[in-house]
Amino acid sequence: MGFFGKKDWAYSVGVIAVVITLFSSFWPNIPAMESKAAVPGPWFLIFFPNLLVYFILVMRKGHERGKKAWFGLALGMAFILNFINGIAATTRMSNRLPEINPLIDNYAPASMYMLTMPTNMIASILFGITTIGIFLARNKEKVRIAGLAGAFLAISAGFPLAFYSMFFEGASFSFSMFILGPVVSLLVGIFILSSKMWNKLTGNTK
Structure with missing residues (x-):
């Protein structure tokens, strides 16, 4: 909503949100795969789309x-x-x-x-x-x-x-x-x- 409304806080909130999402969707895969409970870890289905969002956000919106x-x-x-x-x-x-x-x-x-x-x-x-x-x-x-x-x-x-x-x-x-x-x-x-x-x-x- 912040980006549609061109709010100043939108980019900051977006960066924090995508970093937390990448963090929370990556780390559970390691113990799951190490214990062979799930190979590959199912949370990669969340991680990889958000990885794409990360690059789009910081490079297109943030001009980094x-x-x-x-x-x-x-x-x-x-x-x-x-x-x-x-x-x-x-x-x-x-x-x-x-x-x-x-x-x-x-x-x-x-x-x-x-x-x-x-x-x-x-x-x-x-x-x-x-x-x-x-x-x-x-x-x-x-x-x-x-x-x-x-x-x-x-x-x-x-x-x-x-x-x-x-x-x-x-x-x-x-x-x-x-x-x-x-x-x-x-x-x-x-x-x-x-x-x-x-x-x-x-x-x-x-």
């Missing part, structure tokens, strides 16, 4: 360049993947907590997940702020700081969590989906860290 739209998508993936890591860590932590006598039983199997879960969640929130901020915020430097903080937290918690899951938890090596979050965070973090690259991608002239 393609590089910025793709960078926003990469930031959004970091937002989603770190949230997934936080949710998965919560599940594994709950499954490994001692049930008989918490005062004397061993917390070691759950300790890695207890330590990294809140860090991944905070990183996810910071990446969510950065994703929306590159399109809507006036002060892009503050958005950049949020992105750098998110990347630092995601890398510092994500890689130890992934390596523990792959090399130490089981009897033999097994690939872990935990690795995707810190890898994507590292890649976008490199672009955020370079002020020249950040300004080029976001169109920041200040």
Whole structure:
């Protein structure tokens, strides 16, 4: 309705709405496919049409360049993947907590997940702020700081969590989906860290 009425708030609300929709329609697919409950995840039927809406919105209505739209998508993936890591860590932590006598039983199997879960969640929130901020915020430097903080937290918690899951938890090596979050965070973090690259991608002239 806002776009039909040419309201000033329409674009801002549209960006926030499409980012939240992409987030909420992507992440449930990962646990569904990992557990083989649904392959491919049925929520992709919502995700892909909204992905098209995202590009149309930011490039046609927002008049943003393609590089910025793709960078926003990469930031959004970091937002989603770190949230997934936080949710998965919560599940594994709950499954490994001692049930008989918490005062004397061993917390070691759950300790890695207890330590990294809140860090991944905070990183996810910071990446969510950065994703929306590159399109809507006036002060892009503050958005950049949020992105750098998110990347630092995601890398510092994500890689130890992934390596523990792959090399130490089981009897033999097994690939872990935990690795995707810190890898994507590292890649976008490199672009955020370079002020020249950040300004080029976001169109920041200040």
